[in-house]
Amino acid sequence: MSTTIQDLGAMTPKPRKRFEVPYAWIALVLLVSAWQLACVVFEIGAYLLPAPTAIAKDLMENWRYFMPHIGMTAAEVLIGFLASIAVGLPVAILITFSRVLDRALYPLIVGSQVVPKVAIAPVMLAWFGFGMTPKVAIIITVAFFPVVINSVVGLRSATPQMIYLARSMGASTAQIFWRFRLPQALPSILAGVKMASVLAVIGAVVAEFVGADAGLGYVILSASSTFDVTRQFSAILLLSVLGLLFFWATEWIERRAIPWHVSARNAEH
Structure with a gap:
């Protein structure tokens, strides 16, 4: 009876996945206890x-109240997170390829981060009125910065030797960008996107503190007026879960987009 290479491969025992101790969950259980x-x-x-039990009771008994705010x-x-990417990535590309824009915009972008976002939130409210628009604008001002900075660092990481070699082989500027600069910059870009996913939640809370009639930030603000600390902690817990979900979603995209990178490989082990 002849045995093919495929049969041998099927017969070969696969290595068992190594069990990893869930240190984070253990630490969380100990902290809550x-x-x-x-x-x-x-x-x-x-x-x-x-107490954590009081917070859990509030969440379970009033989940219908929390759902629309969530x-x-x-x-x-x-919306603000996607808009910050749509704004930050083109700005990073322009800064990378234009020395004039680099000198004109880059210092202003860095300097804009020293302005407290709580201070400019009322201005956004005066410009755009109530509704979704001022909240998205505030989230963009908070979340686009890591996208721009990390994207610029990534796009500038291509070595001159690689660029010279591509040009010597007749590659155009667009081909160099799509086939050399962008693939090499993806790890840095996605790192900035992960940071933006967390900062977007912070920006949403800041926006809801200033002017809103719904949302978890509004729940915290209204609960503080009645000294309902349990309700405040419930909303804070939901905000934390929401931020984690967005972060894990961007991590999942990172593993699918750059499976060859060390960050994606380490996340799977």
Whole structure:
């Protein structure tokens, strides 16, 4: 009986996946347990620090109240996050390929980050009025910076020798960009996108603090007026989960877009 190479490959035992201790989950369980224990032992009032069980009870009993606010904040974050990429990436490309724009825009972009976003939020509200537009504008001002900075660093990482070799082989500027600069810059670009996904949530909360009638930031603000600290912690927990979901989504895209890069390979192990 003859055995083919495919049969041998099927018969070869595959290496078992190594078990990894979930240190993060263990640390989270210990932290929440210590939090709960401290609230019980020291009889800390809910107006100061609600116990995790009280927060969980509030989320389960009032989930219908939270759902529209979660949807509103998630929509703001998603639109603002995508808009920050749509704004930041072209700006980074222009800065990379134009020395004039590099000297004119790059210092202004860096300097704009020292301006507190809470201070310019009322200005955005005066310019664009109430609604989704001022919130998206505020999220863009918060989230586009890491996209621009990391994209510029990535696009400039192509070595001169590689560019000279491509030009000597007759490659045009567009071909050099699509086949050399952009693939090499993808790890840096996606790193900036991951940072932007987290900052977009912060920008949404800032926008909702200034002017909103829905959203998790609005829930925190309205709960603070009635000293409902448990409701505030519930909204903060939901915001944290929302930020993690956006971050994990960008990580998933990163693993699919650059499976050859060391960051994507390490994430799978």
